[in-house]
Amino acid sequence: MRGRFITLEGPEGAGKTTQIQKIREKLRERGVSCTVVREPGGTRIGDRVREILLSPEFSNMCQRTEILLYASSRAQLVEEVIRPALERGEWVLCDRYVDSSLAYQGYGAMWDLEEVKIVNRIATGGLVPDRTYLLDIPVETGRERLRLRGKKKDRMEMKEKLFHERVRQGYLTLAEREPHRFRVVDGTKTPDEVHGAIMRDLFLWAGI
Template identity: 60%
Template structure:
């Protein structure tokens, strides 16, 4: 029986997902709620090796189907090794990207068969779905500005053209519109503190932890 909650964070590059996940984890722990922090691709020894391959900017010959399957393989390992055990313990699992990223980055943006991507990921996850998803929405030009400010070499996904990343943003917004009960769209152009407060307040209400501390 799964007693925990799977909370995912999605959105274009540079939206501040990693920062918000860390801040939300600190908040949950201050409320005596156990939480597990994860990222995709990766999160396990096997997944981290797959991540190195997926993001290597020199591997330009990687086919679209190979990319889809590698992301799914990393996700399958993460679900079995980390997510399901944490949910069984009753943890709040905070995951920086999950299946929706594959639907957008490997399906919608490159105009691949979405049904195929969905089918592969159903196998990879055993049909596991997030309870809540926060979409940190960001225009492509602002995303590019933030990535340049980091001063790091762009990875293989970040190097794809502007048209691809415009479709990424559109794809996420379409997913959010199609599933408003699960998705919360957050304006990531706002300040870090305001973005955090929007997410914190929503999740506190969603989990029912606003009024009092929870001791598990």
């Protein structure tokens, strides 16, 4: 029996990584085997690509290069990790996926959305998540969270506020267009409240 493919999406500082770990723990309590991956990266090749994509050293990267690098990392992750795990009957929890490219490169960078879709359809072989949780937060909230973490900003986090505003709106537009797959969660709430909202929907949807 094929596993379930669950993705978490959201702007910078939304808390996706924290929530994925919480989801994995709760699913394991229910006896569900999980594989957790993140983007970009998740494989030896993908991690090398991630270094290039997020390094401030490459601030002059052209948009087409960025789109193709994200897609190449994703292609490797799908073939090496995601598809095999799903075929084994495992659930895959993925921190970012194609919707990130649509939001960041399509809406944020204002690249042709259809081109981004075509490139990623090729990269993933058409693999679409079964369920996507969008952790929605205002841009300023996300920036403040990153500041409090004391983490050095990567190349994407360094982009101007207007770019990130377009990303947020792009995510919300994607969710409106695919209501059967997306669930929008208020990311400004506490981690436990966000986790509770996700798990209530996930258990109901999956019937476990």
